Amino acid sequence: MASATTCLPLVLLLVSTLIAASTTPSSTASAAAQAPQELLLDFRASLQDPTGALSSWSRSTPYCNWPRVACTATTAAANATVSVSLSLQGLGLSGELSAASLCRVPGLVDLSLASNAFNQTVPLELSRCASLVSLNLSAGAFWGPLPEQLAALASLVSLDLSGNSIEGQVPAGLAALGRLEVLDLGGNRLSGVLHPALFGNLTGLRLLDLSGNQFTESELPRELGNLTGLSWLFLQGSGFTGAIPESFLGLEQLQALDLSMNSLAGPVPPGFGLRLQKLMALDLSQNGLSGPFPEEIGKCSMLQRFEVHDNAFTGELPGGLWSLPDLRVIRAQNNRFAGRLPEFPGGQSRLEQVQLDNNSFTGGVPQSIGLVRTLYRFSASLNELNGSLPDNICDSPAMSIINISRNSLSGTIPEFKNCKRLVSLYLAGNGFTGSISASLGDLPVLTYIDLSSNGLTGGIPAELQNLKLALLNVSYNQLTGRVPPSLISELPAVFLQGNPGLCGPGLPNDCDAPMRKRQGLAIAATVASFLTGVVLLAVGAFAACRRLHGSEPSPWKLVLFHPVKITVEELFAGFRDKNIIGRGAFGKVYLTELQDGQNIAVKRLLNSGKLTFRAVKNEMKALAKVRHKNIAKMLGFCYSDDEVGVIYDYLQMGSLQDLICAPKFTMGWKDRARIAMGVAQGLAHLHHDRTPQVLHRDLKASNVLLGDEFEPRITGFGIDRVVGEMAYQTSMASDLNYKCYIAPEQSCAKNPTHLMDVYSFGVILLELVTGKPAEQPASDDDSMDIVRWVRRRINVTDSQILDPSISRTAHQGMQAALELALRCTSVMPDQRPAMDEVVRSLYPLCFSVHPQTLLPTEIALEP
Structure with a gap:
């Protein structure tokens, strides 16, 4: 042939x-x-x-x-x-x-x-x-x-x-394609109403994809239910409104149905699932659906994915779900489900992910959880679970993420010796007692530990120093004793507050203070007379030196929160023009190399508010406790009547602004998305994980430092608390170079809000999507700030907005990021999302696959 x-x-x-x-x-x-x-x-x-x-x-x-x-x-x-x-x-x-x-x-x-x-x-x-x-x-x-x-x-x-920029309505005339089996228009800019006549003749369709469009004026056409041969129906993220038509009950050939990220409302039609015997994937998440979920879904024997999160469902989860033989994923978080969690079917189950966070589930954690050999994620935070944790909770060889925080669990925390793949352990906000098990230090990939707000006693095990931790939160317990040194000095994020019995470097209690006090009392009597003579001699010598040289004592006071080998004199010697690496509204930033090779950055702030040393120290101490992998570590500060110098770790790759303003800004979308996610996570930590809330108020690309693999760290936050509100307002008003990052309402608002920071983040996200700096050069004929620049072109074509140096295959993700950036930079503050919502929106864009198909170690990056 x-x-x-x-x-x-x-x-x-x-x-x-x-x-x-x-x-x-x-x-x-x-x-x-x-x-x-x-x-x-x-x-x-x-x-x-x-x-x-x-x-x-x-x-x-x-x-x-x-x-x-x-x-x-x-x-x-x-x-x-x-x-x-x-x-x-x-x-x-x-x-x-x-x-x-x-x-x-x-x-x-x-x-x-x-x-x-x-x-x-x-x-x-x-x-x-x-x-x-x-x-x-x-x-x-x-x-x-x-x-x-x-x-x-x-x-x-x-x-x-699919994946183009086709716009306007879908022509009803396409109904003439009577032999059509595959119609894929996903990822475009189609809009308007879907004409019912469009589907009257397309009875042979097996795949229909209209996802990622803008059908904001359209309800789901009930005529779709006439396409009885449909196997795959993808309508996610297209602005559909109204209810799910009852005609969908007749789509007996469906294998995948995705209606997520729309504006659907009302109940799911009764009997949903009874005739869908071939259904393998169901995604109704991120809508406004409500009411109990039909029990008939438990009869879909081939179902593998059940995703209904971020709705308003009530009642119990359908009981038949748990015994389905091929079910891999249950994602029902952020609803109003209630009732007790049933026991898992043990060795027969193929469950991999169970996410039930932020519901009203009661009763205990299922005792059979450890028998599910394939389970690698179990999260049920923000519920009303009680009782103790099963001893076998980690017997599954795949278990990587456990999050049962913010419940009413009690008893001791069981040993986790079998959790060799455990990456994240979140048990915060319960009533656990007893000690922290030293066996945690033997888990090879454990990276995130949050045991805060419990009743734990004893010390912090030294074995935890064996781990490569990115988070250790044991705050607000009853822990005592010395904190292992490396857990303070080396972790990106460690939280110890609320444990008065802990002592160590940088903590209110100094472990060696009692011993030093006893030694001091023993020798005080023998040296008193000697010290008196030395003091008299020193006073005389000092007076002579002042007469000879006319020198003044150093006006600087140095306070270090972490071990840094530097003196006031060395710090002051580094304030030279050749060491300037940045300028901002509040002063200059200097790079100083210490004798041990460590580099530090010092931001000099004019103390025009004339805050006292005690006031500045209190504010700095509070800011220094902000610890997160995406927030730069504040090492200390120096103070004089006229200035305050804030000392940070310096990252060799410089700032995001340096990168964007380089002659050739060539960075792939994956790295840009990583930067955006890191900045969003750091800002969300300031907004939502701190009490009281910390506002940045000066977020810009120059205040985003880049570490290895472009891991971002936010710096420059909380400066208003150090210089005073009046000095802050004056400095910001005079800083025209960065005016484009400031929210429109800032000049007339009585009080600052977190939504002003969201606006600044949106500007940074626009920089990453377009590859252009926030403020275009003055010589550019098309000069304007990036928000105005994008909004003037948004109705033309994406190729004129998205950075053309990025591969076209990434443009769908970039388009989604662009839309998010435009929401963040909305003129109306109430139309901007909060930073925790921004993090959730960005998360899928950081990966080339759907987040639910990531490896466990990647999923663990999401708290």
Whole structure:
């Protein structure tokens, strides 16, 4: 068959040549112009082919042997025909498509131009490709309206236009494509109302994807229920309103149904699931659905994913869910579910994730939890669970995340010796008593520990120093004794407050103070007279030196919260112009290298508010307790009547502003998303995890430092508390260079709010999405702040906003980040999201896959 496929075009070409010999010269030329070879070469001539992928197309080789061209011969009783498939996806092609010549290629049944960079409207000439069975233009940088002329492709079985910037309404005329089985329009900018007539004739559809569009004026069409052959229905994130139609109960062939991230409301239709025996994935999350969930979902024996989180469901979770043989994921957090959690079916269960946070579940944690060998995440925080933790809670060899914080659990914390894959352990806000088990220090990948707000006693085990921790929170317990040194000096985030019995460096209690006091009393009597003489001599010498040199004592006072080998004199010596690495509203930032090689950054602030040393020390001490992996460590401060110098760890990669303003800002989307997520997490910690709340009030790219692998750390927060409100307002008003980061309402608001910080974060996110600095250079003819720049172009095309240096494959995630940034920079403060919501929105954008399919160690990054 392969040789016949290759030779048949040659035979046809020979027959054409013999016929042409008996014709006139003019007819010979006309026939040559119609040859598939010539038509395809004309098509190639209209393209820009940067990689030369099509350079080997030539007249000397039969076109069926060309790269990216496939021919299939079919033999009928009367004649032989050739079906041609053209697969040009992922070649970086651009230029104006010459679809007119392409559509004259006889037998063209399959055309794929996906993942290219055409940057044009969908060619109307494609409607002349009458023999097309499959058309794939996904991620091809097409924009403009969806041509109704495509309805002329009567033979079309698959149409994929996803991942473009196609806008406007879906033409009702596409209903003429009666043979269509696949219609994928996801990830575009379609809007308006979905006409019911559109689905009247598409009864053969097996896949329908309208996700990621803007159908904000449309309810879910009940006519979708007539598409009884549908296997995959994806309508997520498209602004649909209203209720789930009862007609959906009849979609018996459904394998995947995703209605998440819309504005749906009301109850799920009774009986939902009874006839959906092939359903494997159900996602109704992030809507406004309410009422009890129908028990019939427990009869969907093939169900693998049940995701209904972030709604207002009440009542109990359907009991049949827990015994489904293939169920892997239950995500029902942030609802109003109640009742007791049933026992898991033990070794028969294939559950991997159970997330039930922020509901009203009561009773105990299921005793059979450790028998589920595949379970790697169990989180049920913010419920009303009581009783003790099962001793076997970590017997599952896959268990990586346990979060049962903010419940009413009691008793001792069991040993976790079998939790060799445990990454995160969150038990905060319960009534646990007893000691912290030293066995935690033997768990090789344990990274996050939060045992705060319990009744734990005893000391902090020294074995915890064996772990590479990113978080240790044992605050507000009854712990006593010396804190292991490395748990204070090396952790990005450690919380010890609320334990008066703890002592160690940087804590209110000094472990060695009693011993030093006893030693001092023992020798005090023997040295008193000697000290008196020394003091008299020192006073005389000091007076003589002042007369000789006219010098004054140092006006600086130095307070260190962490071990730093530096004196006041060395610190002051570093305040030279050559050491300046930044300038801001409040002063200059200096880089100083210490004798041991450590680099520190010192931000000098004018003490124009004339705050006393005691007041500054109290504020600095409170700010120094803010510890998070995405917040720069405050090492200490120095004070004089006129200035305050804040000492931070210095990161070698500099600031985000340095990176964005570099001559060539070339950074992939994955790293940019990592930076955005880190900044959001740090800011969310200031806003939501601190009591009282800490506002940054000066967030900008220059106050985001970058560590290894572009891990960001926020600096410069809480400066207003150090310099005083009046001095803060004066300095900010005079700092025109960074005015673009300031929320519009700041000049007229009586009190600062966290939503002002959200605005500043939105500006940083716009910088990351566009690759442009927040304030355009004054020499730029199009100079303006980035918020105005984006808003003036938002209705044009994404290619004019999103950084063109980023691969097109990342543009869907960048588009989602752009929309989030625009929400954050809304003129109306009440329309901006809180930072914890921002973190949730950013989380899926940091990864190339859906967050629910990440490895356990990656999921653990989300508290």
